Amino acid sequence: xxxxxxxxxxxxxxxxxxxxxxxxxxxxxxxxxxxxxxxxxxxxxxxxxxxxxxxxxxxxxxxxxxxxxxxxxxxxxxxxxxxxxxxxxxxxxxxxxxxxxxxxxxxxxxxxxxxxxxxxxxxxxxxxxxxxxxxxxxxxxxxxxxxxxxxxxxxxxxxxxxxxxxxxxxxxxxxxxxxxxxxxxxxxxxxxxxxxxxxxxxxxxxxxxxxxxxxxxxxxxxxxxxxxxxxxxxxxxxxxxxxxxxxxxxxxxxxxxxxxxxxxxxxxxxxxxxxxxxxxxxxxxxxxxxxxxxxxxxxxxxxxxxxxxxxxxxxxxxxxxx
Amino acid sequence: xxxxxxxxxxxxxxxxxxxxxxxxxxxxxxxxxxxxxxxxxxxxxxxxxxxxxxxxxxxxxxxxxxxxxxxxxxxxxxxxxxxxxxxxxxxxxxxxxxxxxxxxxxxxxxxxxxxxxxxxxxxxxxxxxxxxxxxxxxxxxxxxxxxxxxxxxxxxxxxxxxxxxxxxxxxxxxxxxxxxxxxxxxxxxxxxxxxxxxxxxxxxxxxxxxxxxxxxxxxxxxxxxxxxxxxxxxxxxxxxxxxxxxxxxxxxxxxxxxxxxxxxxxxxxxxxxxxxxxxxxxxxxxxxxxxxxxxxxxxxxxxxxxxxxxxxxxxxxxxxxx
Numbered sequence: 328x329x330x331x332x333x334x335x336x337x338x339x340x341x342x343x344x345x346x347x348x349x350x351x352x353x354x355x356x357x358x359x360x361x362x363x364x365x366x367x368x369x370x371x372x373x374x375x376x377x378x379x380x381x382x383x384x385x386x387x388x389x390x391x392x393x394x395x396x397x398x399x400x401x402x403x404x405x406x407x408x409x410x411x412x413x414x415x416x417x418x419x420x421x422x423x424x425x426x427x428x429x430x431x432x433x434x435x436x437x438x439x440x441x442x443x444x445x446x447x448x449x450x451x452x453x454x455x456x457x458x459x460x461x462x463x464x465x466x467x468x469x470x471x472x473x474x475x476x477x478x479x480x481x482x483x484x485x486x487x488x489x490x491x492x493x494x495x496x497x498x499x500x501x502x503x504x505x506x507x508x509x510x511x512x513x514x515x516x517x518x519x520x521x522x523x524x525x526x527x528x529x530x531x532x533x534x535x536x537x538x539x540x541x542x543x544x545x546x547x548x549x550x551x552x553x554x555x556x557x558x559x560x561x562x563x564x565x566x567x568x569x570x571x572x573x574x575x576x577x578x579x580x581x582x583x584x585x586x587x588x589x590x591x592x593x594x595x596x597x598x599x600x601x602x603x604x605x606x607x608x609x610x611x612x613x614x615x616x617x618x619x620x621x622x623x624x625x626x627x628x629x630x631x632x633x634x635x636x637x638x639x640x641x642x643x644x645x646x647x648x649x
Numbered sequence: 650x651x652x653x654x655x656x657x658x659x660x661x662x663x664x665x666x667x668x669x670x671x672x673x674x675x676x677x678x679x680x681x682x683x684x685x686x687x688x689x690x691x692x693x694x695x696x697x698x699x700x701x702x703x704x705x706x707x708x709x710x711x712x713x714x715x716x717x718x719x720x721x722x723x724x725x726x727x728x729x730x731x732x733x734x735x736x737x738x739x740x741x742x743x744x745x746x747x748x749x750x751x752x753x754x755x756x757x758x759x760x761x762x763x764x765x766x767x768x769x770x771x772x773x774x775x776x777x778x779x780x781x782x783x784x785x786x787x788x789x790x791x792x793x794x795x796x797x798x799x800x801x802x803x804x805x806x807x808x809x810x811x812x813x814x815x816x817x818x819x820x821x822x823x824x825x826x827x828x829x830x831x832x833x834x835x836x837x838x839x840x841x842x843x844x845x846x847x848x849x850x851x852x853x854x855x856x857x858x859x860x861x862x863x864x865x866x867x868x869x870x871x872x873x874x875x876x877x878x879x880x881x882x883x884x885x886x887x888x889x890x891x892x893x894x895x896x897x898x899x900x901x902x903x904x905x906x907x908x909x910x911x912x913x914x915x916x917x918x919x920x921x922x923x924x925x926x927x928x929x930x931x932x933x934x935x936x937x938x939x940x941x942x943x944x945x946x947x948x949x950x951x952x953x954x955x956x957x958x959x960x961x962x963x964x965x966x967x968x969x970x971x
Contacts, residue, residue, distance in 0.1 A: 454800050468898070470797060477900025478776050479936070488894035489929050492813065492886065501929060564814065572810035572891075573898055576790070578799025607811050607823060614801070 331378065331387045332632025333371055334435065337407035337462060340367075342374045343625060344381050345632035350625065352378045363410035364402075368417065372424040386429040388635025389417055390438035390627045392463075395480055397638075400432040406498075407462055431638035435459075435627055436483060439585065439620075440467020441474055442630030448583045448621040456579055457620070458485060458570065459586035460562075461541075463498070464506045470577065486510060490568040508565035511588055514558045515539040521554050528554035541591040548592075562588070563596070567603025574615055575608060585620025594619055653700065653709045654954025655693055656757065659729035659784060662689075664696045665947060666703050667954035672947065674700045685732035686724075690739065694746040708751040710957025711739055712760035712949045714785075717802055719960075722754040728820075729784055753960035757781075757949055758805060761907065761942075762789020763796055764952030769943040770905045778901055779942070780807060780892065781908035782884075783863075785820070786828045792899065808832060812890040830887035833910055836880045837861040843876055850876035863913040870914075884910070885918070889925025896937055897930060907942025916941055 329346040340358055344351040354377040359366040375387065393405030400418020405411040418430040440449075440457030449455045449469070457467040464486030468475040475482045486506035487499060494503030498512065507513045518530040518539060529552045533543045547555035570582050582604075584597045601617035608615060620626060651668040662680055666673040676699040681688040697709065715727030722740020727733040740752040762771075762779030771777045771791070779789040786808035790797040797804045808828035809821060816825030820834065829835045840852040840861060851874045855865045869877035892904050904926075906919045923939035930937060942948060 466898070470792065475792060475899070478902060479900055482898070482900035484897045484900070487897040487930075489890045490811075490814065492890050492929065503929070568811045568814050569894075572894055575806045575809040576788070576804070576895055576898070577797070578801055578804035578806070580800060607814065607825070608809075 328383050328385045329381060330632040330635045331375055331381070331384055332438075332628040332630065332635065333374065333387065333389045334438075334627030334631060335367065335371065335389055335391045335408075336435070336627070337392060340370055340374050341624065341628045342371075342378060343628040343632060344378055344384070345629055347636070350629065352381065353625070353628070354378045358408070360409045364408075364415035364417070364420070367408060367411070368420045368424060371421055375425060384428065386431065386635045386639035387421065387425065388438065388631035388633070388638070389421065389430060389432045390435040390631040390634070391417060391432055392435050395432055395434045395437075397431070397433050397476060397480060400430060402432065429635075429639045431635045433631070433634050433638075434465070434467075434480070434483070436465035437467045437474055437476070438630030438634045439622075439626045440469060440483075440583070440630070441633050442622050442626040443583045443585065443620050444469050444474075445633055446622065446629065447626060448618050449581060452581045454577075454579045455581040455583060456485070456570070456573060456577075457583045457585065458566070459620075460509055460511075460566070460584065460588040461586040462512045463510045464586070466573070468577070468579075470579070485569055485573060488569045488572060490565040505565050505569040509562035509588075511539070511541055511544075514544070514562065517558060518554055526554055528552055530555055541587040544588065545591050559592070559596075563599045563603050566600045567605075568607055570600065570617065571604045571607040574604075580614045580616065582615070582617045583620050584617060585622075585626065589619065590623060650705050650707045651703060652954040652957045653697055653703070653706055654760075654950040654952065654957065655696065655709065655711045656760075656949030656953060657689065657693065657711055657713045657730075658757070658949070659714060662692055662696050663946065663950045664693075664700060665950040665954060666700055666706070667951055669958070672951065674703065675947070675950070676700045680730070682731045686730075686735075686737035686739070686742070689730065689733070690742045690746060693743055697747060706750065708753065708957045708961035709743065709747070710760065710953035710955070710960070711743065711752060711754045712757040712953040712956070713739065713754055714757050717754055717756045719753070719755050719798060719802060722752060724754065751957075751961045753957045755953070755956050755960075756787070756789075756802070756805070758787035759789045759796055759798070760952030760956045761944075761948045762791060762805075762905070762952070763955050764944050764948040765905045765907065765942050766791050766796070767955055768951065769948060770940050771903060774903045776899075776901045777903040777905060778807070778892070778895060778899075779905045779907065780888070781942075782831055782833075782888070782906065782910040783908040784834045785832045786908070788895070790899070790901075792901070807891055807895060810891045810894060812887040827887050827891040831884035831910075833861070833863060833866075836866070836884065839880060840876055848876055850874055852877055852880075863909040866910065867913050881914070881918075885921045885925050888922045889927075890929055892922065892939065893926045893929040896926075902936045902938065904937070904939045905942050906939060907944075907948065911941065912945060 466485035491503040495507040497504035788807035813825040817829040819826035
């Protein structure tokens, strides 16, 4: 029996076939920028077909950005998916597009954390946070072996923990949130702001009319760009504060840091976050370890497959071959 | 069948007999300031005997300050209990002093939260934080109906969440922790510091050679004392930040605020904390409610009895009469 996992991102759709032991096949495409949810569902179905004929598929899992209703399989809000303003029943629509194959949906960060917990840097740990720093910042919270969703499905919003009261404006309208300091989108806004105010930075030169990717930050850092250094320093400090607070509250001994920015900046970035955190953490938690995610780009889709296996699992009666 | 619950505080020992419906009897005494753990155990046994003859007691629960090992029934550290520097097996010693009656031990804040969850302001809520602001600040974390202890038993240390990076020194050695702004002991240190530096305040006049109690803060506030106003403002702001962060991370829609300081300052204090929190909280949590604890002084001992019933429960074979 195998499962298909789809990582639905703001820029790409990444699908794998996973049989519990490893990845049997994978396929990718760009996320459509027009056409809203229906176009996205069509693109996901096309990526699944591009996996080639797959035997014994029991179901599909989708990890999607935004606020998810995992019971209904609905993406309620997805600010990072173009044209996705209203709640949309992804599970139902994708299932209909794929001969009724069962589909389960969860948050992208939750499934990424599930993958690290079962197969990655968190293997064997019953209590951990998976912190993913990309365009925004989110966390998956695993407590006593169970991923917490919370009554509204919004558990893990570490990006909206407050690291500086009254500080920088966050995309959500709040102030001083972690995401306003360590989310790629906020860092880009800040870099462009500083440049407009007369600071000299290669960040804007490297991303003139387009998105300031994590790769751009890595290049600017390597070039010794003062603004890039300052922004990364702020991000490290903010991540340290939020992680210290979260682990003090929850008594969680392991934090896994992943996502585009962390993956690109590498081990030294995660080690700096650990140092910043140790400076602030409650001394009673000397066992705390902060480590990089180990599954990289494929973590999300593998986690989506694992989530589907959990969710659909024994309920799956039909095995579909395409 | 009934249960005895003991709230072991830094200044007093408060015991109740609880039968699942209500409190049948209660007794109090001062916590001994000399003699260490053995004297405290003797005093607890004396308070239990002072409850009078009790029929059908199935066991005793103790809520104790500090770091607890609930499995071993050991108080590992208790900075607020005089002479309690080493781990001490409270469950074993108290049981031996009371004819082998089974004894279970947990953290005072955890049992206080349990009582509010089952019988107080959190009745019917599956997800809540119980935040207790007294000498220090701690929280009980109830997630999906279960009180979280965490792998080292230290879950709920909201007092050591960071509300201002690099801020005031906390008793634990960290900086900018909630407890350094909103814990009574830290507020007292700050008031005496400010007075030494030339600020005029009735706080020190009201507590010249003795502890600056929560009641002293209430009196100074009523007198319009500028230092008291400033300290309470700081406490409110710090509680707002920590609670906003905790609820964003955990998707918890209810926060119960209790403890000496909150109980004395009353509803208006809790409402101010709610306002401060709303200013900072992630907008996706519009349902968040922050309410005062409703069981007051007796919450800890009732919670200790509830905890004993959970823990010892069906395992209790003998019913002891004294």
